[in-house]
Amino acid sequence: MKLLKDLLYGVRLKDVVGHTQTAINNVCYDSREVQENSLFVAIRGTQVDGHDFIEKAVIAGAIAIVCEQMPKNTTAGIQYVVTRNSAMALSAIASNWYENPSQEMTVVGITGTNGKTTVSTLLFHLFSELDGASCGLLSTIDVKIGKESIPATHTTPDALSIQRHMRTMANAGVKYCFMEVSSHALVQCRAAHVDFDAAVFTNITRDHLDYHGDMNSYVKAKKILFDQLKNDAVAIYNDDVKHSSSMIKDCKARTKSYALQFPSDYKTKIMERRFDGMLLSINEQECWSRILGDFNAYNLTAVYAVAVELGKDPLQVLTTMSLLQPVEGRFHSITGKGITAIVDYAHTPDALKNVLKTIEILNDGQGKIITVVGCGGNRDKGKRPIMAEIAASHSD
Numbered sequence: 001m002k003l004l005k006d007l008l009y010g011v012r013l014k015d016v017v018g019h020t021q022t023a024i025n026n027v028c029y030d031s032r033e034v035q036e037n038s039l040f041v042a043i044r045g046t047q048v049d050g051h052d053f054i055e056k057a058v059i060a061g062a063i064a065i066v067c068e069q070m071p072k073n074t075t076a077g078i079q080y081v082v083t084r085n086s087a088m089a090l091s092a093i094a095s096n097w098y099e100n101p102s103q104e105m106t107v108v109g110i111t112g113t114n115g116k117t118t119v120s121t122l123l124f125h126l127f128s129e130l131d132g133a134s135c136g137l138l139s140t141i142d143v144k145i146g147k148e149s150i151p152a153t154h155t156t157p158d159a160l161s162i163q164r165h166m167r168t169m170a171n172a173g174v175k176y177c178f179m180e181v182s183s184h185a186l187v188q189c190r191a192a193h194v195d196f197d198a199a200v201f202t203n204i205t206r207d208h209l210d211y212h213g214d215m216n217s218y219v220k221a222k223k224i225l226f227d228q229l230k231n232d233a234v235a236i237y238n239d240d241v242k243h244s245s246s247m248i249k250d251c252k253a254r255t256k257s258y259a260l261q262f263p264s265d266y267k268t269k270i271m272e273r274r275f276d277g278m279l280l281s282i283n284e285q286e287c288w289s290r291i292l293g294d295f296n297a298y299n300l301t302a303v304y305a306v307a308v309e310l311g312k313d314p315l316q317v318l319t320t321m322s323l324l325q326p327v328e329g330r331f332h333s334i335t336g337k338g339i340t341a342i343v344d345y346a347h348t349p350d351a352l353k354n355v356l357k358t359i360e361i362l363n364d365g366q367g368k369i370i371t372v373v374g375c376g377g378n379r380d381k382g383k384r385p386i387m388a389e390i391a392a393s394h395s396d
Contacts, residue, residue: 001025002097004064004079007039010092010193011083015070018079022064027097027160029090034060041090042067050086066093087159087189094163095193101166102195105136105174108306109181109191111225112202112238114351116180117141118299119200121327122291123178123306129320130312136169136177138162141328145169156185162194176310183221192228198309199225200302201237201247205350219243229253234309238298239264256309258301260294266305270297275333275340275362287318291326292333293358295351331355340367347375349386356394371395 005020007027026038031053034040040057042050042065054071064079065071068086083089095102110119117140124137124144137144142152143165156179157165169177181191181199204222223246226235231252237244239257248255258266272279277290280297282304289300300321307317326332332343342359346352352373359369371391375384 007093007096009096011089015082022079031057034062036061037063039064043086091159091189091192094159098163098167101170104170105177106197107177108198109179109196110200111181111222113205115202115299118327119302120178120180122303127176133175134173136174138179156182159190181225186224187221198234203241204243223247226251236305258305266301268297268301288322293331295354352387353390368396
């Protein structure tokens, strides 16, 4: 139980009707989850508007309402709080409800069209191995709290779920949390009150244009993560890709670059490519990796940069990186009876092209390349013919 006034700390208020000394037993933005003495936050979504469910929430037991527009019909004894952005308010309220757990651990956010899952998962395993520290992971695949694993439903959960998971992590003694941060989540303010200590930008290519409308809006969405970094945080960005300079423009945090092509703070060269791994030179130190693909050379460089920037010994990091296994479903190789199958979650044209180009290099004309590709869901249908053309041009 917490007082409404304490939950509203950090929320920009336009109007308050009622008493903020009211005791709150539960916070929710889904009217079906309202309990007695709940705080209901009305959010305008892409499918439904939470303001249409305010009356239902009050009938179900809500004692306080946070909204962007005061209802025409108010109920006596109910506290109404009006704010400009209910989604942003929910982010602050969720953090306050769970007592700001992100401040109790080192949090690293990873954003980009491709590579988020690989980088965040590899960081989780790397830091778990480096010094035996208990780590947390919020990814597309699952939520990990130490050795416990919970299936994930979204790349980045809603604001309440993020803070709930982080509170569980903090209570379990987690020291490092690695988190995928999607463009949807950034626009919808789900991670607005997460205290990030580091952020990684992997790349940006066509994706989610059904939601963002155009590439400029998509880039601006990704940039939100870097705009919210503190002075003592670090922003790590891929300097070989478009829009990298846009990401760190006016960023308060210190910035570090990584690349394979251009001079950078963390520079990698691919020395050898084989089906069982590749030999890398990272800042002129060799590292053998069991993880395949030029695109994964970028991901591994990002992982190395994060570890070093967070104070880990470079040589120890490289040694431990050589033991890391490929992330499930990310260029996962299965070999048998003279056939090699590659399973990869290549959901964008750029990702598919990178995977097939890597296979072409490794195959070296020795066998036929057969590709099965699909685009699940009804999002961004415009990328489907592009991906079909890429598959056809790089396959037998």
